[in-house]
Amino acid sequence: MHPVDHHRGAGRPATALLNRKRITDAAMRLIRSKGPDGLTMAGLASALGVSAAALYNHADSKNMILRWVEDRLMQMIDVSAFGEIDWRSATIVWARNYWRVMRDNNQFVEAIAKTPIGGAPQTIAMYEAVAAGLLAGGWPLERIVPAIIAIESFIYGSAFDAQAPESLLDPGELSADAPVFSRAVGHYRSADYNVAAEHTFEDGLAALLTGLALSAGVRG
Amino acid sequence: MHPVDHHRGAGRPATALLNRKRITDAAMRLIRSKGPDGLTMAGLASALGVSAAALYNHADSKNMILRWVEDRLMQMIDVSAFGEIDWRSATIVWARNYWRVMRDNNQFVEAIAKTPIGGAPQTIAMYEAVAAGLLAGGWPLERIVPAIIAIESFIYGSAFDAQAPESLLDPGELSADAPVFSRAVGHYRSADYNVAAEHTFEDGLAALLTGLALSAGVRG
DNA sequence: TTGCTAAATTAACGCCGTTTATTTTAGGCG
DNA sequence: CGCCTAAAATAAACGGCGTTAATTTAGCAA
Numbered sequence: 001m002h003p004v005d006h007h008r009g010a011g012r013p014a015t016a017l018l019n020r021k022r023i024t025d026a027a028m029r030l031i032r033s034k035g036p037d038g039l040t041m042a043g044l045a046s047a048l049g050v051s052a053a054a055l056y057n058h059a060d061s062k063n064m065i066l067r068w069v070e071d072r073l074m075q076m077i078d079v080s081a082f083g084e085i086d087w088r089s090a091t092i093v094w095a096r097n098y099w100r101v102m103r104d105n106n107q108f109v110e111a112i113a114k115t116p117i118g119g120a121p122q123t124i125a126m127y128e129a130v131a132a133g134l135l136a137g138g139w140p141l142e143r144i145v146p147a148i149i150a151i152e153s154f155i156y157g158s159a160f161d162a163q164a165p166e167s168l169l170d171p172g173e174l175s176a177d178a179p180v181f182s183r184a185v186g187h188y189r190s191a192d193y194n195v196a197a198e199h200t201f202e203d204g205l206a207a208l209l210t211g212l213a214l215s216a217g218v219r220g
Numbered sequence: 221m222h223p224v225d226h227h228r229g230a231g232r233p234a235t236a237l238l239n240r241k242r243i244t245d246a247a248m249r250l251i252r253s254k255g256p257d258g259l260t261m262a263g264l265a266s267a268l269g270v271s272a273a274a275l276y277n278h279a280d281s282k283n284m285i286l287r288w289v290e291d292r293l294m295q296m297i298d299v300s301a302f303g304e305i306d307w308r309s310a311t312i313v314w315a316r317n318y319w320r321v322m323r324d325n326n327q328f329v330e331a332i333a334k335t336p337i338g339g340a341p342q343t344i345a346m347y348e349a350v351a352a353g354l355l356a357g358g359w360p361l362e363r364i365v366p367a368i369i370a371i372e373s374f375i376y377g378s379a380f381d382a383q384a385p386e387s388l389l390d391p392g393e394l395s396a397d398a399p400v401f402s403r404a405v406g407h408y409r410s411a412d413y414n415v416a417a418e419h420t421f422e423d424g425l426a427a428l429l430t431g432l433a434l435s436a437g438v439r440g
Numbered sequence: 441t442t443g444c445t446a447a448a449t450t451a452a453c454g455c456c457g458t459t460t461a462t463t464t465t466a467g468g469c470g
Numbered sequence: 471c472g473c474c475t476a477a478a479a480t481a482a483a484c485g486g487c488g489t490t491a492a493t494t495t496a497g498c499a500a
Contacts, residue, residue, distance in 0.1 A: 008479080008480080009463080009464085009479090009480070010462065010463040010464065010479065010480035010481065011462090011463045011464025011465065011478080011479060011480070012463080012464045012465040012466075012477060012478040012479050013464085013465075013478070013479060014465070014466085016477085016478065016479090017478080017479075018478080018479090040455080040456065040457085041456075041457060041458080042455085042456075042457090050479075050480090051479070051480055051481075052457085052458085053458080053459080053460090053479080053480070053481080053482095054478070054479055054480075056457095056458070056459080057477070057478050057479075058478090061457080061458080062456095062457065062458090113333065113334075121397070124397060124398050124401065125397070125398070127398065127401045128397070128398035128399075128400060128401040130401075131398075131400045131401040131404050132400045132401075135400055135404075141403060141404050141407040142404075142407035142408060144401075144404040144407075144408075145404050145405055145407070145408035146408065146417070146420070150378055150420065150424075153373075153376055153378070153379075154373050154374055154376075156376075157372065157373030157374070157376045158369070158370070158373045160373075177341070177344060177345070177348070178344050178345070178347065178348035178351075179348075180348060180351045180352045180355055181344065181347045181348040181350075181351040181352075181364075183361060184351050184355075184361050184362075184364040184365050185365055187361045187362035187364075187365070188362060188364075188365035188366065196366055197366075199366070199435065200366040200367075200369060200370045201370075203370065203428075203431045203432055203435050204370040204373060204374055204428055204431070204432075206427075206431055207374075207424060207427040207428035207429075207430065207431040207432070208374060208424050208427070208428065210423075210424070210427040211420060211421075211423035211424025211425070211426070211427045211428070212420060212423075212424060214423045214427075215419045215420045215423050215424075228448080228449080229448090229449070229450095229494080229495085230448065230449035230450065230493065230494045230495070231447080231448060231449070231493090231494040231495025231496070232445095232446060232447040232448050232494080232495045232496045232497080233447070233448060233495085233496075234495095234496070234497090236446085236447065236448090237447080237448075238447080238448090260486080260487065260488085261487075261488060261489080262486085262487075262488090270448075270449095271448075271449055271450075272488085272489085273448080273449070273450080273451095273489080273490080273491095274447070274448055274449075276488095276489070276490080277446070277447050277448075278447090281488080281489080282487095282488065282489090
């Protein structure tokens with residue numbers, strides 16, 4: 001009986017079409033399928049069967065939606081190790097989880113990295129858990145934030161590169177100007193990245209923690 | 221005698237107004253003064269006293285211009301130590317230079333990070349120098365790329381640590397849900413980090429190199 | 441001299457995030 | 471029950487962005 005079925009005129013519908021969950025879900029689906037730049041307000045709206053302006057009844061901006069996505073990701077990172085084991089082991093467990101989430105969701109990371117930082121609830125909750133764990137482990141307050149920043153940046157850098165090898169370099173182009181490096185890239189490519197990348201990450205993380213603890217005067 | 225002085229009509233001028241150097245210089249000046257998002261084709265053109273379309277006679281895209289900027293940065297990183305001293309000392313000198321360039325030019329790094337990666341010539345040249353240095357130092361080929369990745373991730377991580385993200389968080393909002401973290405942020409804001417950050421970097425780098433060399437079976 | 445190419449202008453295009461105005465509905469209150 | 475306000479949608483537009491097309495002018499080679 002409904003005339004053309006699809007075309008809804010102006011005006012509030014009987015039951016709401018949008019909410020935060022639906023928007024976040026659709027945004028993540030879009031990023032997954034179309035890549036980091038695949039999320040546009042128009043595209044998101046059409047995926048939700050809605051006009052773009054309707055989104056602004058629920059989110060102040062695209063950045064806010066990206067923060068919802070960020071929050072979903074952060075929720076996946078397990079911080080339960082803090083408070084159960086010593087700070088160094090707990091930090092390693094946390095960082096490893098963090099890194100895996102980033103590695104497995106690199107499209108999201110790229111999308112989020114382009115937006116100004118905002119403290120979404122789950123993100124802050126994670127920071128709080130880490131900060132409390134470090135404090136309990138004997139870290140001085142003023143060294144906690146720099147340490148977290150350094151670890152986080154290292155995680156992002158490693159996660160990014162863990163997925164980068166394909167885009168790394170076109171061996172044909174550079175073999176003339178960079179013979180050694182192009183051979184090294186060739187060897188790296190033929191190995192098993194997932195294993196190699198995880199090794200690289202673990203080694204680097206251990207080294208970073210040692211350095212940070214040293215300069216903070218903490219032992220562990 | 222020139223009528224209004226400023227207004228040049230259409231047509232090729234007697235002497236060219238643009239070249240790669242001028243464009244890159246102006247782009248870097250713009251990013252420095254207006255931040256990572258301050259570089260627009262229109263703004264760049266007007267800074268050069270030229271129409272936006274004129275830029276496309278010299279660069280295929282904005283991304284290409286950003287790669288020129290990246291190349292300038294990479295050019296600033298001194299790799300001459302490789303081949304002069306042992307691999308470990310040379311790597312430390314190189315990484316320290318790299319880190320300082322990143323720390324002192326953070327706007328550029330942010331701007332570049334938002335663009336798809338492209339292997340700019342100087343970037344590749346730097347990798348080649350490092351790879352050759354490590355190979356000469358006894359590193360096995362297949363361990364070179366992972367080592368560079370780990371070191372680079374560490375450099376980026378430490379460089380981000382060094383510069384204070386002033387926008388980090390609004391302490392008022394989060395003190396309820398994140399008491400420890402908000403106190404840590406407060407302490408972080410009020411300290412002197414340039415010195416501490418450099419210490420963190422040097423200590424961490426030394427530890428990282430030891431860890432990498434160990435797992436690669438190299439001595440140094 | 442003629443023609444080709446390079447380097448500039450002017451004008452436009454399409455996409456993006458966002459805003460404003462309008463319409464319709466739901467829900468609370470007398 | 472009727473009214474009013476707030477909420478949730480549409481429609482239409484805006485300004486800014488990167489980029490392209492068409493045109494104009496200058497230098498240079500045959």
